[in-house]
Amino acid sequence: MTSRLLLTTGSAFAALLLTLNAHALEYKAIDTAKSNVTFSYKQMGVVMDGKFKKFAAQLNFDPSKPAAAKATLEIDLATIDTGSGEADQEVTGKSWFNTAAFPKAVFVSNQIKSTAANQFEVTGKLTIKGQTKDISFPLKQTAQGNVGVFNGSFVMRRADFNIGEGMWAKFDTVANEVQVNFQITALASK
């Protein structure tokens, strides 16, 4: 009797799981408080890191249908935190981001491909300071219930976007390569 009941409950549970899978959840909203955009670069051979305090993302991401997925990330460049007030002031200025004229860095995805379980390859266009470049990077998903955490990083060259002009154009003090890391916590809904 007991074993029969267990069996029935078990099948019902399995059926429920299948149903849930069939109606896979789509990530649409991001939890900015649990998301972050950081960067690191070399200055005089020393690894330095910083972050952006404000950014927004639009997401339509169903992990089971990555081809139909879209992601947009907008970073408010003036909210940069390099760890030094002097440097923050410098990098928002004309020779770096020139946030007065170009307040945002924008990434728009073109294509999201599944490469392995919970892993994707994202390609898209990154626009900073009026310059648009194609970039691609691997994205890793960790699902926790209806919350999905997406981690990705890519290396950009600041010179491609004229970030750091004039006296900063040489790479002997501040390196050309800047690694951008992000962790986006997204909420799923049907």
Next chain:
Amino acid sequence: MNRSTYSPIAKVLHWAMALGIFGLVALGSIMSDMEFSPEKLQYFSWHKWAGVSIFALVWVRLVWRWISPPPPYAESMSINMQRLAHAGHIALYAFMLIVPISGWLMSSAKGVQTVWFGVVPLPDLIGKDKALGHLLEEVHETLSWTLVTLIAGHVLAALKHHFIDRDDTLRRMAPFIKPKQDAS
């Protein structure tokens, strides 16, 4: 061993550090007033590299001092003057060690790790903390000027020995010059 003068190694270490500290203080005060620029970042790195070098040299000097003790104080000095001179020397060594340590901690708090000559990383003993970084900047500056004051006292005392007391104190640390007692 000749006990009336400092060993050549002690002299080289003493004068190398005198030059080094003078350069560090000059560079330190110039760079802190500079506009933000690549040069400023370079000067900060050079200052840190030189500071770590001096810090390492202080230990070499202390070891050498233990291997080859300095000559005794001039006999004409009173016990109290000898004690004062000894306390002054202890203070000089102490500040030559704590000034670079305060700079090292300040760098860590400001999130700029110290990497000696861009090659040898020093561990960050404290984490990134803006307020603490600012406080340590003040501490580093105050300690540096205290060291400068001690050095000024050290120089004045040496000159007093030479020109007023007319003893061998300065001469025995001077490069290329043999103490009078030796020549006799």
